[in-house]
């Protein structure tokens with residue numbers, strides 16, 4: 357068992373406090389008061405474990421709706437298999453941004469969960485936090501083969517040769533479309549658009565403004581992820597140097613790259629011409645417009661395949677296609693970077709038994725049968741490639757081909773700095789700034805000026821972060 361937490365902050369914790377004071381952007385006061393559910397300090401936890409023989413694991417996650425139901429089922433299965441030894445409390449902590457804000461608060465109050473799901477862009481922050489232990493250490497010790505993890509997915513969570521976290525829910529964005537509306541508009545439902553120009557051409561036939569069958573041909577949330585992905589599919593690195601994937605810290609990001617600028621200009625014109633609706637930043641609002649048939653095309657994660665499939669039943673035939681590219685940027689090996697989330701095991705302040713139980717949970721969730729279940733119940737990739745060989749997965753995807761669109765797209769994508777996404781510590785803040793730029797453009801401001809302005813706004817934050825954590 358670990359020693360009790362020292363009352364004084366360690367150097368790592370002092371460092372992190374400096375980082376946090378720079379980057380706590382929303383809601384810290386609201387979520388930082390009180391001890392999060394399920395957390396006890398180490399001595400109390402040790403005593404409880406000794407008395408009961410049961411190791412308590414607090415697992416924070418961001419999976420809701422059908423994805424939350426699937427995760428709950430897996431955790432229940434794990435608990436049943438470990439009855440009397442390990443008890444996992446899975447606690448939904450809100451969306452990814454809310455969860456990371458709560459996590460930062462828990463670091464400051466010394467009440468971090470045993471294991472937490474963090475989105476892809478939190479990777480470098482988690483490494484810098486010094487609050488976590490890498491899964492590669494456990495794997496090496498136990499002879500666990502991390503090679504079963506799909507290569508692009510493993511690449512996302514590997515920093516300087518160390519795989520830090522265990523992927524749980526991996527994704528790429530897709531173009532979802534309403535095949536029924538396509539037919540009504542005289543479009544071929546089996547030929548979805550492949551680039552932004554083709555989306556516009558389809559939207560011109562689909563939209564009410566031109567006498568089409570739906571209110572708007574297109575509508576997607578103002579989500580920086582989509583612009584980052586348009587950069588990735590064009591083979592462009594969003595951050596310098598080399599998306600932070602070569603061991604050197606990110607010093608800047610190119611918000612006004614030709615691809616991002618072209619994408620924002622395209623999106624602005626779609627809205628201005630009545631071919632797209634601006635539903636704002638909340639993903640659910642764009643999802644609801646698509647589910648209700650108000651829009652005929654949208655961008656969303658493959659993790660919405662299950663939810664969209666269920667919502668479209670009896671209303672329209674759902675289609676899903678690879679994420680589009682900016683016209684003219686197609687090239688073999690280019691493709692989207694891996695999104696979604698992974699599991700991080702807490703180190704300081706947690707008992708050895710708790711860390712081991714968390715590792716056990718991470719392995720369980722990544723094992724083939726768990727990932728086959730996860731894939732078929734959600735639409736996220738099976739992070740463990742062996743899941744795809746299981747009869748239950750094969751039988752399911754044979755009947756539900758939309759669950760393979762993202763897998764095919766990922767398998768065609770080479771692993772490169774561009775396709776592993778930007779590993780900047782302050783990437784969540786950079787994404788928000790990108791969204792600010794897009795939002796300004798969608799309400800009519802000049803795209804180039806908007807993007808330049810938000811890039812300037814975030815530059816100081818990047819510099820402060822790097823100074824806080826040190827290293828180059």
Ligand SMILES: O=P(O)(O)OC[C@H](O)CO
Pocket residue numbers: 452475476477525526527528581657658659694695696697
């Ligand atoms: O919606 P998800 O879970 O696929 O995640 C999307 C993004 O990767 C989050 O950064």
